[in-house]
Amino acid sequence: MSDAPFGALTDASIESATVAIANEAATAALARRLADSIAPGMVIWLSGTLGVGKTTLVRSLLAALGHTARVASPTFTLLEPYELSRFPVYHFDFYRFSAANEWRDAGFDEYFAGTGVCLVEWPELAGPDLPHPDLQVSLDFAADSHTAGTDIDTESPRRVSLLAFSEVGRQCLRAAAGAS
Numbered sequence: 189m190s191d192a193p194f195g196a197l198t199d200a201s202i203e204s205a206t207v208a209i210a211n212e213a214a215t216a217a218l219a220r221r222l223a224d225s226i227a228p229g230m231v232i233w234l235s236g237t238l239g240v241g242k243t244t245l246v247r248s249l250l251a252a253l254g255h256t257a258r259v260a261s262p263t264f265t266l267l268e269p270y271e272l273s274r275f276p277v278y279h280f281d282f283y284r285f286s287a288a289n290e291w292r293d294a295g296f297d298e299y300f301a302g303t304g305v306c307l308v309e310w311p312e313l314a315g316p317d318l319p320h321p322d323l324q325v326s327l328d329f330a331a332d333s334h335t336a337g338t339d340i341d342t343e344s345p346r347r348v349s350l351l352a353f354s355e356v357g358r359q360c361l362r363a364a365a366g367a368s
């Protein structure tokens with residue numbers, strides 16, 4: 189399980205699935221399939237290289253969960269909170285996270301302990317205190333459509349790999365992998 193966020197974890201109940209997303213409309217369709225299965229308190233990690241579409245998926249999820257106002261990009265903030273009808277959603281982006289003490293000083297533990305849903309971009313940079321996910325969503329550019337080292341073609345198709353580590357994670361994964 190080299191893709192798993194926890195090196196030692198070999199739990200047979202981990203489920204995986206891969207979904208092709210040809211364009212942003214397909215990202216929105218994936219978000220709509222996921223949204224109904226998202227449960228209060230879930231932690232979802234969004235991994236993948238710069239510009240691959242993590243924030244786009246977060247925006248689509250917020251829309252699918254009923255958010256109608258503009259969605260900020262947390263480029264210079266680590267957290268953007270949203271109060272939605274079903275639960276709060278906390279959108280973290282740890283790209284500019286600097287140190288583990290920033291985690292403690294900011295009180296991020298509280299957000300992960302409650303009923304809010306935490307969507308985390310760049311979880312790899314958050315340090316050791318980041319709670320583990322129910323669902324890990326990894327995006328990459330689909331084979332042959334993107335050559336490493338060239339400019340990112342924002343139009344190129346993406347591939348989404350999902351790993352579920354809990355029952356709510358598995359429910360989301362199965363919904364995401366279902367027909368659109």
Ligand SMILES: Nc1ncnc2c1ncn2[C@@H]1O[C@H](COP(=O)(O)OP(=O)(O)OP(=O)(O)O)[C@@H](O)[C@H]1O
Binds near residue numbers: 238343
């Ligand atoms: N499924 C998709 N198909 C085609 N283009 C997409 C798709 N998803 C996102 N894009 C485009 O790719 C660009 C980058 O998307 P986005 O900002 O969501 O990436 P990101 O992974 O959040 O990047 P960063 O690591 O910088 O936060 C945007 O121009 C967006 O419109």
Ligand SMILES: [Mg+2]
Binds near residue numbers: 243281309
């Ligand atoms: Mg982003």
